[in-house]
Amino acid sequence: MSAILPVVLCGGSGTRLWPLSRKTLPKQFAPLLGDKSLLQLTLERLRLLGPDVMCVAAEEHRFLVQEVTQAAGVGGSQVLEPCARNTAAAMAAAALLAKPDQLLLFAPADHHIPEPEKLAATIRKGVPAAESGCFVTFGVVPTFPSSGYGYIRQGEVLEGEAGRQGANRVEAFLEKPSAERAAEMILAGGHLWNAGIFLVRAQVLIDELAQHAPDILDSCRRATARPMHDGDFIRVDRAAFEGCRSQSIDYAVLEKSGRVAVVPFEGAWSDVGSWNAVADLHPCDEQSNRISGNGFTIAAANTFIHAPTRPVVALGTQDLLIVDTPDALLVAHRDNAEQVKDAVSLLTTRGRSQATHHRRVPRPWGAYDSVDDGERFAVKRLTVKAGAKLALRMHHHRAEHWVVVQGTAQVLRDGETTLVHENQSIYISPGTVYQLSNPGKTTVEIIEVQTGGYLGDDDIVRFEEGQETGTPDDETLQRRIA
Structure with missing residues (x-):
């Protein structure tokens, strides 16, 4: 064959x-x-x-x-x-x-x-x-x-x-x-x-x-x-x-x-095309409730709860779909499952990023999770895979404070390399050329606190491959790498 x-x-x-x-x-x-x-x-x-x-x-x-x-x-x-x-x-x-x-x-x-x-x-x-x-x-x-x-x-x-x-x-x-x-x-x-x-x-x-x-x-x-x-x-x-x-x-x-x-x-198959289809993939209790994760029901019937993180309790509900994520919550009647796309359209027209983007953003080196933000600060949780590194970079307007909560991070700052171990911290001032890498065999987790008058992503200046060590010259500093 x-x-x-x-x-x-x-x-x-x-x-x-x-x-x-x-x-x-x-x-x-x-x-x-x-x-x-x-x-x-x-x-x-x-x-x-x-x-x-x-x-x-x-x-x-x-x-x-x-x-x-x-x-x-x-x-x-x-x-x-x-x-x-x-x-x-x-x-x-x-x-x-x-x-x-x-x-x-x-x-x-x-x-x-x-x-x-x-x-x-x-x-x-x-x-x-x-x-x-x-x-x-x-x-x-x-x-x-x-x-x-x-x-x-x-x-x-x-x-x-x-x-x-x-x-x-x-x-x-x-x-x-x-x-x-x-x-x-x-x-x-x-x-x-x-x-x-x-x-x-x-x-x-x-x-x-x-x-x-x-x-x-x-x-x-x-x-x-x-x-x-x-x-x-x-x-x-x-x-x-x-x-x-x-x-x-x-x-x-x-x-x-x-x-x-x-x-x-001749076997079971689903194209998982709606939340009703997702619910049907889970076993039901005597009241036809279906739970994924940390969901709980009291006096509820035919209710589906998707709650991967925090507890979600449905009290006295019937025929509902409840889908919880860290930054958005959906509550829908089962008969309206096919209209979820209308909710996305509504959020898009209102300019809400939750319509298309998750709080957790995957990256080649790992991921970051935007935990909180305000007018002059942002808090992120970084996870850096074993052997991975971020591009050499610099910020004009913001500072970054890092606390390593798991593993050992290697930080290059203006040509000097420092190992930052678990429960230790390091400060990156505006204008510093730096690079974060994980030299170990386990994931590094970092709590990052950004402070400054401007925290937009377009304040990140990335440099070419081959500039991992030392301080780039003035011409290189002006070059943005996509």
Whole structure:
């Protein structure tokens, strides 16, 4: 059997799971089930097919993906998209960067499939059809007449080994139906939920794009003609990729192709598309309440609480969704779960940063959490990963006071290096050229207090690589590095 290379599509920045999911931390990266994200769970189940995975992700999320792949114990590469151009472009880029005969399994990063062995067995059943030149999709056997999913209508059984493994030709792709039409399709049989998981040879995908979406293929050819490799990261040409038309693979290819086959998946599956869907992933008590984290209910019924940090108590509530985060709280009736995006729009129009940004901001070196701020001060909690360092920098208008609460930090100030141990502090005055690094093997945690008349991020002057030691000259001091 041919080796399969999973390709995880990590794009997307939906707002339906706000306030946990935001532009800077889409739902695939958010810890929705215990302390694991949907992306980590996806990578762990795909690990059953092989040790390496290719991820296609936004440039701004590259270190989030890298962190999750390490936690999931998988290797492989990461194709960085300079902008979002939907699944057709993402899949085209992956196919063009792969060997022509490579079997590629394209999978969303944000679905929940709790039976990984069953999924792996189903995918292997699709290999004969993919090897014969088919574009194989995997349809979920419906458990109820959902109007929230697209459907696949099965056609005739394929000939040979592909048919013996359960593969049928796809007769039609159907849009999300009305509740009445969904019930009719379930009763008629032969209809599957479209899970958006595909198995196809790289060259077959390229040939299908050439026939049905040649403009998308042409843009992606130019974008991947001279890829830049930076460790596990693969960067494509920005201008060529930005010029690509944005369209899903379903509309661009699958609905037009005569080479599409489907293999049924008889297992639990959810696209986790709303807070109601998230709630359904948790066990319920006798009153149908569902709890994630530090939630408590008293005389409540059919209430879901997501409370990862502080205690949240629902008293006498019914049919509510309560989602707590450090800087925003959502309370919604279950019937209004699909309108969460309207709340995001409202906050955006009011200029509230919580619409798109979390308090905790990931960085290549770790993360910072904005704990508090006022007119002339800001308090942050910094976490610096083992072996990591921040860029050499300087501030014109603010001072920084650091207290190390865990680990040992190495601080370079105007050419002099100091080790700051746990329970020790250090002061960075305005105009000081400095760099913070973690020389140890454990995470360093620092409480940072900023003071001054101006605390904006544009007061940070970063310097070029190679300027980690010593004091830069006057010309270098004037150079801003993005």
